[in-house]
Amino acid sequence: MSEKTTESLEALRTQIDAVDQQLLDLLRQRLDLVKQVGHVKHEAGLPIYAPEREAVMLSKRRAEAEEIGVEPQLIEDVLRRLMRESYRSENKSGFKQLNPDCGDIVIIGGKGHMGQLFTEMFRLSGYRVRCLGEGDWEQAPKWFEQAGVIIVTVPISATCELIRQRLTELPPHCILADLTSIKSEPLQAMMKSHKGPVVGFHPMFGGDVKSLAKQIIVVCHGRGQVQYQWLIQQMEIWGASLVEACANEHDEAMQTVQALRHFSTFAYGVALFDSQADVEKLLQYSSPIYRLELAMVGRLFAQNPKLYADIIYAQTKSIEKISSYANSYQSLLSLLESGDREKFINKFIEVSNYLGDFAQQFQQESRVLLQSAADMINNR
Amino acid sequence: MSEKTTESLEALRTQIDAVDQQLLDLLRQRLDLVKQVGHVKHEAGLPIYAPEREAVMLSKRRAEAEEIGVEPQLIEDVLRRLMRESYRSENKSGFKQLNPDCGDIVIIGGKGHMGQLFTEMFRLSGYRVRCLGEGDWEQAPKWFEQAGVIIVTVPISATCELIRQRLTELPPHCILADLTSIKSEPLQAMMKSHKGPVVGFHPMFGGDVKSLAKQIIVVCHGRGQVQYQWLIQQMEIWGASLVEACANEHDEAMQTVQALRHFSTFAYGVALFDSQADVEKLLQYSSPIYRLELAMVGRLFAQNPKLYADIIYAQTKSIEKISSYANSYQSLLSLLESGDREKFINKFIEVSNYLGDFAQQFQQESRVLLQSAADMINNR
Incomplete structure (x- = not known):
């Protein structure tokens, strides 16, 4: 590299560093x-995630950028x-408690x-939370009595059996809810055990998210929506989007x-x-898309084997x-x-037509994600 | 919302808007x-991607941020x-031409x-590029004569057959290369056809990337590395990372x-x-991870069916x-x-052990990607 080149680059990099500091x-x-x-x-009890405000703000910025x-x-x-960073830090200042009188x-x-x-989110919102583990069943009756x-x-x-055997004598005003990834059977069990x-x-x-902002929670109504409406609103204050669904369809x-x-x-x-x-060699030859797919395989095997078996064995219909x-x-x-290449191609086209516009949409989405993936993985 | 709340929010949002404009x-x-x-x-013929400079710069900024x-x-x-944006726009200013005398x-x-x-990248670097399509074979002998x-x-x-039948009489100094996703057979065919x-x-x-910065290109050496070394360096100037590999292993x-x-x-x-x-319903219940996986399925079916069949049918070993x-x-x-849950769990643990540290690494990587996915898809 010539001296002139080195000097020019140094001068420009000093300027970039200065801009970066202002940026910071x-x-x-x-x-x-x-x-x-x-x-x-927080004071006003408003949700931390305001989709309309975000959309308006972003479209203004986009227009200004274009200019x-x-x-x-x-x-x-x-x-x-x-904004993602902000949502994470908003957890720290806590959330409005919508129903201070609801009990534990x-x-x-x-x-x-x-x-x-969820324990953390409730505590950040001022509720008293009791975590009932396997060894705590002796305390259960006392705790249930004070529970809202x-x-x-x-x-x-273990979900349905636990509901059927252990949750039959709850205080009548108490809200009974679950967070299971299947909904029909647990909901039926809860309806039967609790009036x-x-x-x-x-x-x-996953339980590893840092904020509930923009995260989706499916809600399947059971009984007494008026009584638990505040609970849904509380989750909205945490930033979650609640999506109603029929349990069977879900x-x-x-x-x-x-x-x-x-x-x-x-x-x-x-x-x-x-x-x-x-695996080392596979990674060496991995394009971003494959790296991403491999990451999905790896992610699965970093989970708890028992929880995973639970999901798979949860419903006989899964096996079908x-x-x-x-x-x-x-x-x-x-x-x-x-070796019938023509037939193979026809099958491909058939599925492609079935996916219709989704194929294009997915390609668009995956392109954006693959760019992020490339940014990240090529810097190992 | 009380008037006071509205006013406070408005005042803060005005300030945020001002910061955003400075940011822009x-x-x-x-x-x-x-x-x-x-x-x-460009003048000096230096690669646009400088990994060390990037790493140093990022680690300085991280330290400053922490402070x-x-x-x-x-x-x-x-x-x-x-930086990704910068790499994309750097294409516009063109690239240093490393070997102006190489011919077409x-x-x-x-x-x-x-x-x-690749046509665009070569043209941006000042080379004359001729694209030879199916209908252009009449011109081929004349074009080949002027080709470097x-x-x-x-x-x-079609790759190997084309090499065997059409590329047997190239000028001896000319570099013969291919971009096929398998390497062994095309390389053998090229070695045989060309001296x-x-x-x-x-x-x-994919051909849809906007910049070659940080992208990986595998290179399998054939013959005459001294003569084609400049070609590798040219690709490095475009920002690509060249990774050497043995064709069979690849x-x-x-x-x-x-x-x-x-x-x-x-x-x-x-x-x-x-x-x-x-699909509409599947998407409705999709967590970011599944959305991502579905996007991968959709991406595949947005491709050209024939190209896809080609990849699958390319090697008999694939079928094995x-x-x-x-x-x-x-x-x-x-x-x-x-229904042997124990055995299922053992299988899981076996694979998990085999993946070893990669499982953790993949989980970490996928978490970052899933955050980006959540940012994007929850704003549909």
Whole structure:
């Protein structure tokens, strides 16, 4: 490199460093301002996530960016990242307590990931929370007596039995809820065991999220919505989007989602193991998309095996779905072995037509994600 | 909402808007500065991607962020997003031409996505590029005579035959290269057809990337590395990371990656189709992780069916891998149907141990990606 080049680069980099420092100061300022917004909302009991305000703000910024020749998507991505940070820090200032007189919140299974998360959210909102673990059943009657809400979040395989055997004598005014990833059976069990308000929730995220902002919680109504409406609003204050669903419909979709997809990912991990594939080498040749897929396989196997078996074994219908997938796979394999390329292509087109506009939408979405993936993984 | 709350929120939001405008100005300034860096590098023929400089810069910013109480990951993510933008715009200012005297670049199959991308990169670097499509074979002898580099990027099923039949009389000094996703056979075919320099590349990305910065290109050496070394350096100037590999080893890994994984994704799409699952409804209940997986399925079916069949049918060994996966799947299904939960859990633990530290690493990576996914998809 010539001396002139080195000098020019050094001078420019010094200027970039100066801009970066200003940038950092602005990020600090913005986070502080949003924190103040959080305090005001906290006082007023407003949800931390305001989709309309966000949409308006982003579209203004995009227009301003366009005017000065900055790619609108750039400012949107930067602001979204900043907002994510803000939501995380808003947890720290706590949340408005919507129903101070409701009594205790008892979380059965509060020591699991999801239980811990909800325990924290309730505590941040000023509620007294009691976590009922396996060794605490002696205390249960006393705790239930003072409870306004009882939430069941134990392994899926134990949920219904626990409800049927242990939760038959709750105070009639008490709200009984669960966080299980299937809804129909637990909801039926709760309705049978308890005469008071009953509601089923399915948080559509892992217990490792840092904030509930923008996260989806499916709600399946049981009985006494008027009495538990505040609980739904409390979750909205945490930033969650509550989506109403019919329990059966939810479970049907979940079987496809969880059992089928997870199982095929599971089988992929087993196939890698069976062939003793060299993961290090696979990674070396991995494009972002494959790296991402491998990450999904790895993520599954970083979970608790028992919880995973619970999900798979939770419903007999899952096994039907899984075996129907196995059939699709086998018939495709025969097609492949027959060497009938034309037929293979026709099958492809058939599925492509069935997915219709979704295929395009998915491609668009995955492109954005793959860019993030490339940013990250190519910097190992 | 009380009047006081409304007023407080309005006042804070006005301040946030002001900060955002300063932020936008800074982004503009930074992009301009990096553009100037691009010009200097262009003149000097330096690669646009400087990993060490990036790493040093990021670690300084992280430290500064920590000092003023900003999450270090926040500034890193924002800067990475900015850098991605810069790389994209650096394409516009063109690239240093490393070998002006090399003659023409002939790209056989230059009208496909990957061909177009490389055509653009060579043109941005000042080379004359000729795209040889199916109807242009009459011109071929004349074009080949003036060519310094001939790059084959036709569908995988046609590659070897084309090399064997059409590329037997190239000028001896001319570099013959290909961009096929398998390497062993095309490389052998090129070595046999051509006596001059031969090299195989496998770009590990789709033709839809906007910049080659940080993208990986696998290189399998054939013959005459001294003569084609400049070509590798030219790709590095574009920002790519060149990774050397042995062709057989590469293909072995690719079979696992492409055939196996892609095929299982393909089968998943078919299974959805066979059961006529309601995609709209699936999406409604989709957590970010499933949305991401569904996006991968959709992405596959947005591709050209013929290209896809080509990849699957490219190597007979792929079919072996696919059928071994089918066996893993079937035996897991039997295990599931037997109801032997203990055995299922043991299998899980076995694979988990085999993945070892990778499982944790993948989980970490996927968490970051899922956050981006959640930011994006929950704002539909």
